[in-house]
Amino acid sequence: xxxxxxxxxxxxxxxxxxxxxxxxxxxxxxxxxxxxxxxxxxxxxxxxxxxxxxxxxxxxxxxxxxxxxxxxxxxxxxxxxxxxxxxxxxxxxxxxxxxxxxxxxxxxxxxxxxxxxxxxxxxxxxxxxxxxxxxxxxxxxxxxxxxxxxxxxxxxxxxxxxxxxxxxxxxxxxxxxxxxxxxxxxxxxxxxxxxxxxxxxxxxxxxxxxxxxxxxxxxxxxxxxxxxxxxxxxxxxxxxxxxxxxxxxxxxxxxxxxxxxxxxxxxxxxxxxxxxxxxxxxxxxxxxxxxxxxxxxxxxxxxxxxxxxxxxxxxxxxxxxx
Numbered sequence: 187x188x189x190x191x192x193x194x195x196x197x198x199x200x201x202x203x204x205x206x207x208x209x210x211x212x213x214x215x216x217x218x219x220x221x222x223x224x225x226x227x228x229x230x231x232x233x234x235x236x237x238x239x240x241x242x243x244x245x246x247x248x249x250x251x252x253x254x255x256x257x258x259x260x261x262x263x264x265x266x267x268x269x270x271x272x273x274x275x276x277x278x279x280x281x282x283x284x285x286x287x288x289x290x291x292x293x294x295x296x297x298x299x300x301x302x303x304x305x306x307x308x309x310x311x312x313x314x315x316x317x318x319x320x321x322x323x324x325x326x327x328x329x330x331x332x333x334x335x336x337x338x339x340x341x342x343x344x345x346x347x348x349x350x351x352x353x354x355x356x357x358x359x360x361x362x363x364x365x366x367x368x369x370x371x372x373x374x375x376x377x378x379x380x381x382x383x384x385x386x387x388x389x390x391x392x393x394x395x396x397x398x399x400x401x402x403x404x405x406x407x408x409x410x411x412x413x414x415x416x417x418x419x420x421x422x423x424x425x426x427x428x429x430x431x432x433x434x435x436x437x438x439x440x441x442x443x444x445x446x447x448x449x450x451x452x453x454x455x456x457x458x459x460x461x462x463x464x465x466x467x468x469x470x471x472x473x474x475x476x477x478x479x480x481x482x483x484x485x486x487x488x489x490x491x492x493x494x495x496x497x498x499x500x501x502x503x504x505x506x507x508x
Contacts, residue, residue: 187313187315187316188313188315190311190313190322190325190326191329193309193310193311194325194326194329194330195329196309197272197295197309197311197326198326198329198330200270200293200295200309201230201233201235201270202233203269204235204268204269204270204293205235205236205269206235206236206237206238206267206268206269207230207235207236207237207238207268207269207270207271207272208237208238208239208240208263208265208268208270208271208272209223209226209227209237209238209239209240209271209272209273209274210223210239210240210241210271210272210273210274210277210280210281210284211223211239211240211241211257211274211275211280212241212273212275212276212277212279212280212281213241213242213243213279213280213427214243214279214426214427215241215243215245215246215257216246216275216276216348216426217246217249217344217345217347217348217349217383218275218318218319218320218344218345218348218349219274219275219276219319219345220245220246220249220253220341220344220345221319221320221323221341221342221343221344221345221346221348222274222275222297222318222319222320222322222323222341222342222345223239223274224239224253224255224337224338224341225320225323225324225327225334225338225341225342226272226274226323227239227255228335228337228338228341229327229332229338238258238263238268239255239257239258240257240258240259240260240263240284241257241258241259241260241280242259242260242280242283243257244256244257245257248382248383249344249382249383251378251382252340252344252378252379252382253337253340253341260283260284260287265284265287265288265289265292266288266289266292268288268292269291269292269293270292270293270294270295271284271288271292271293271294271295272294272295272297273294273295273296273297273298273307274297274298274319274323275297275298275299275300275318275319275345276298276300276427276431277296277297277298277303277305278300278303278304278305279427281296281305282305285305293308293309294307294308294309295307295308295309295310295311296309296310296311296312297311297312297319297322297323297326298311298312298319298322299312299313299314299315299316299317299318299319299321299322299349300312300314300431300488304490311326313483314482314483314485314486314487315483315485315486316357317346317349317350317355317357317358317359317362318345318346318348318349318350318357319345319349320341320342320343320344320345320346320349321345321346321361321362321365323342324342324346324365324369333372334369334372335372336372336373336374338372339369339370339372339373339374340369340373340374340375340379342365342369342374343366343369343370343374343376343379344374344379344383346362346365346366346369347366347376347379347380347383347384348383349435350362351432351435351436352380352384353366354439355435355436355438355439356435356438356439356462356464357435388425390423390424390425390426390429391423391425391426391429391432393422393423393425394415394419394420394423394425394429394430394433395429395432395433395436397415397419397423398413398414398415398419398430398433398437398448399413399433399437401413401414401502402437403501404440404442404443406442408444409442409443409444409445409467409469410443410444410445410446410447411437411440411442411443411445411446411447412446412447412448412449413433413437413447413448413449414448414449414450414495414502415430415433415448415449415450415451416450416451416494416495417451417452420451427452430448430450430460431460433448434446434448434460434461434462435462437462438462438463438464444463444467444469445461445462445463445467445469445471446460446461446462446463447459447460447461448460449495449502449504451494451495452490455492455493455494455507456490456491456492456493457490457491457492457493457494457495457504458488458489458490459475459478459480459488459489459490459491460488461474461475461482461486461487461488461489462485462486463484463485463486464485465485470484471484471485471486471487472484472487474487475487475488475489478491479491491504492506492507493505493506493507494506494507
C-alpha cells in the first residue's frame with residue numbers, strides 16, 4: 187500500500203484554505219462513494235466550511251434510514267464558486283463531465299481505490315490496494331487528528347462494509363478490521379448497515395452476478411479465471427456499474443484461480459478489462475495491463491480497448507464496433 191502522508195498534508199492545507207468545497211459522488215452512487223463524501227462533509231462543516239455534494243443521480247433512497255441529506259445535480263450548481271472540488275470513489279463515472287467546467291483556480295482532488303482511473307487532478311490519492319475510498323478518507327481524517335462523530339463513523343463503516351462484502355472479500359486486511367472496530371466504538375451501527383446494504387441487496391445485482399459467474403471459465407494451465415459482462419446484461423438486469431466491480435473482487439477469492447480477468451462493455455464503444463490477483467500467487471497483473479495500454483498495481487490493474495464483446499463458436503471475443 188502506498189504511503190499518502192505527503193498527500194494528506196497537502197489535502198489538509200487545501201481544506202484549511204478553502205471557504206467553499208464541492209464534494210463529488212459518482213453516478214448511480216453506491217455506499218462507498220456515499221460514505222466517503224458524507225464523512226468529509228461532516229468533517230469540513232465542523233470547520234466552518236460551506237460544503238455541497240454533487241452527483242448526477244439523487245441520494246440512494248435505501249440509505250435514508252441512516253442519513254438525512256441530499257445530493258445536488260451539477261447543472262444546478264455554480265461550479266466557479268468553489269475553491270476546491272474533491273471527488274471520492276469511481277471518479278471516472280461523472281467527475282469527467284464537470285472537470286472541464288471548473289475554473290483554472292479551482293483545486294481538484296481525486297480519492298479512489300479502483301485501478302483503472304485515467305483522470306488526473308491537482309492531488310491524486312489513488313491506490314487499489316486499499317479496500318475502499320472510505321478507508322482512504324478515514325486515514326486522512328486520522329492523520330489530522332479527527333475524532334469521528336457517530337454520523338461520521340457510520341458513513342465510513344458503510345463504505346468499508348460494502349466494498350469488502352461484509353469483510354468476506356480478498357481485500358480485507360488487518361488494517362480494515364482495525365478501522366472497522368474503531369468506527370464501531372464511535373457508534374457506527376454495523377448490524378443496521380449490514381441489513382440495509384446486504385439483507386436487502388438488489389435482485390438486479392444478484393442477477394448480473396449470476397450471469398457473470400455462469401460464464402466464468404478457468405484455464406487450469408495458467409490459472410486464469412475469466413468472464414464477461416455485456417451492456418445488454420447490465421440493461422436486462424437493471425444493474426449498476428459498481429455491481430461489475432464486485433464480480434472481480436468475488437472471483438479473485440476462488441481458490442483455484444491465480445488471477446482474474448473480467449471484461450465488460452462500457453459506454454462509448456469501450457470494453458474495460460479488470461485484472462485481480464492475490465499476493466501469494468506472485469502474478470503481476472499490471473504487466474498484463476500495460477501490454478494492452480492500461481496500468482495499475484501488481485495485484486489490481488485495468489485497461490480499456492475500443493470494441494464490443496460478441497460470442498463466437500470458439501468463445502467470447504472483443505471485436506471492433508461496426
